[in-house]
Amino acid sequence: MTVQFEIEDSSEQAQFRDEFRAWLREVLPTGWMEAVDAGDDDAFARAKDGWNFMSWTPTIGRSGYGAPLWPKELGGLSGEVWMLQITREELRRYRLPLIGLNLLGVGLAGPTIIEHGTDAQRSRWLAKILSCEEIWCQLFSEPGAGSDLAGLGTRAVRDGDEWVVNGQKVWTTIAQFARWGMLVARTDPNVPKHDGLTYFALDMRAPGVEVRPLRQMTGSAEFNEVYMTDVRVPDENRIGAVGDGWRVARTTLMNERATLSGLSLDPVSMFGGQRSDPWQSYLDSLGRDGDSGLGSDPVLRQQITQFFIEAQAKEATAFRANIARQAGQPGPEGSVGKVFNAEWNQRRFSTAINAAGANGIAWHAGDTAAESRVQSFLRARANTIEGGTSEILRSQIAERVLGLPRDVEVDRDVPWSEIPR
Ligand SMILES: Cc1cc2nc3c(=O)[nH]c(=O)nc-3n(C[C@H](O)[C@H](O)[C@H](O)COP(=O)(O)OP(=O)(O)OC[C@H]3O[C@@H](n4cnc5c(N)ncnc54)[C@H](O)[C@@H]3O)c2cc1C
Numbered sequence: 323m324t325v326q327f328e329i330e331d332s333s334e335q336a337q338f339r340d341e342f343r344a345w346l347r348e349v350l351p352t353g354w355m356e357a358v359d360a361g362d363d364d365a366f367a368r369a370k371d372g373w374n375f376m377s378w379t380p381t382i383g384r385s386g387y388g389a390p391l392w393p394k395e396l397g398g399l400s401g402e403v404w405m406l407q408i409t410r411e412e413l414r415r416y417r418l419p420l421i422g423l424n425l426l427g428v429g430l431a432g433p434t435i436i437e438h439g440t441d442a443q444r445s446r447w448l449a450k451i452l453s454c455e456e457i458w459c460q461l462f463s464e465p466g467a468g469s470d471l472a473g474l475g476t477r478a479v480r481d482g483d484e485w486v487v488n489g490q491k492v493w494t495t496i497a498q499f500a501r502w503g504m505l506v507a508r509t510d511p512n513v514p515k516h517d518g519l520t521y522f523a524l525d526m527r528a529p530g531v532e533v534r535p536l537r538q539m540t541g542s543a544e545f546n547e548v549y550m551t552d553v554r555v556p557d558e559n560r561i562g563a564v565g566d567g568w569r570v571a572r573t574t575l576m577n578e579r580a581t582l583s584g585l586s587l588d589p590v591s592m593f594g595g596q597r598s599d600p601w602q603s604y605l606d607s608l609g610r611d612g613d614s615g616l617g618s619d620p621v622l623r624q625q626i627t628q629f630f631i632e633a634q635a636k637e638a639t640a641f642r643a644n645i646a647r648q649a650g651q652p653g654p655e656g657s658v659g660k661v662f663n664a665e666w667n668q669r670r671f672s673t674a675i676n677a678a679g680a681n682g683i684a685w686h687a688g689d690t691a692a693e694s695r696v697q698s699f700l701r702a703r704a705n706t707i708e709g710g711t712s713e714i715l716r717s718q719i720a721e722r723v724l725g726l727p728r729d730v731e732v733d734r735d736v737p738w739s740e741i742p743r
Pocket residue numbers: 459460461462463464465466467468469470492493494495496545704707708709710711712713714717729
């Protein structure tokens with residue numbers, strides 16, 4: 323059984339798709355696309371053998387296809403949302419990563435700098451984000467400020483043309499590899515918490531920045547603690563006006579939600595390697611597990627079909643969110659999509675682990691499919707926390723979309739320095 327969900331392209335869209343495919347053919351190893359089109363996994367493995375993944379991000383980044391919505395003069399295509407959609411579909415089809423290594427740079431920092439940065443900042447940072455020469459991380463959360471981000475305590479004090487930063491961030495994903503950090507710091511403690519914040523780009527190699535990796539239950543150390551002690555930040559690295567950091571940070575957060583709501587789009591890859599026919603992939607992986615009976619289990623088949631349907635609804639919602647964002651009218655889709663995607667991801671990996679039976683908890687050394695399934699299952703626990711917890715996002719949806727009364731905020735108009743903590 324082959325499942326197909328393609329909507330027919332207009333002639334303009336078909337032309338763009340052809341152009342993108344032609345470009346892919348130029349940059350990918352010989353035989354790669356033919357092998358995927360033919361569903362020939364052995365040929366695909368041969369084409370991929372020796373391919374350097376590290377070279378992929380700069381290649382797509384410098385082509386404009388890595389950020390089709392960014393203005394042409396800033397490295398994008400000045401494109402429409404359907405172009406983003408088509409590039410994503412083709413990348414998925416040809417088993418290529420959607421964004422690559424600089425997810426936070428391309429997805430969060432770039433759009434923030436485009437919207438709030440100066441021309442000098444745009445030319446300083448954007449090209450190197452796309453080419454992946456400079457990886458970015460997000461220095462927002464602190465031990466005492468996660469959901470209540472506006473309550474953060476890292477201080478930046480002006481000293482001539484520089485700011486002196488002291489404080490601690492936590493949960494900072496890929497800080498150990500980052501060259502720059504999107505930093506929100508308190509520049510005025512004597513005004514209400516949302517008003518006293520300023521947004522900076524922090525040079526992660528500056529003296530006084532210390533990054534300490536944290537090991538998580540998957541075994542990897544994806545995020546870090548970051549300590550800043552008397553770090554000097556030139557004023558030219560301030561993004562937006564002094565005291566306007568909350569507004570700038572909201573652009574980052576909105577883009578974070580949109581980024582996190584549209585990823586992980588292949589609902590069956592967790593059952594085995596990605597194949598052109600997902601059902602075949604799923605059945606094969608059950609066969610590899612030596613549990614061929616499950617392939618005809620009607621309940622499991624129904625669950626997988628449900629994941630397919632939800633994946634389509636998710637993608638359509640992400641598409642709508644992007645259109646609204648591009649039109650300058652961001653709607654609730656980013657938050658709704660983020661909540662849904664997080665829970666969907668957790669459900670699908672739970673289903674995958676259940677379907678794998680004993681292989682879901684123990685596997686033969688070298689069974690990389692089983693190992694990555696368990697890794698993904700464990701990693702998915704973070705999905706309902708990272709980028710805003712599901713509880714907080716549900717409150718936002720209740721207030722901003724459904725028009726329910728606002729959550730009680732006793733400290734909203736109190737100077738930050740007077741809030742008990
Ligand atoms: C894998 C991962 C990667 C991350 N990467 C980054 C990163 O790169 N940069 C960064 O800055 N941050 C990052 N974060 C941090 C993330 O944004 C925070 O964990 C998140 O905002 C929650 O904050 P907290 O952990 O302080 O929890 P808290 O805010 O202390 O919340 C604890 C619990 O209380 C609930 N809660 C809190 N307030 C309310 C309320 N008003 N109403 C209802 N329930 C409430 C929460 O939903 C949660 O269940 C990452 C987190 C994870 C898990």
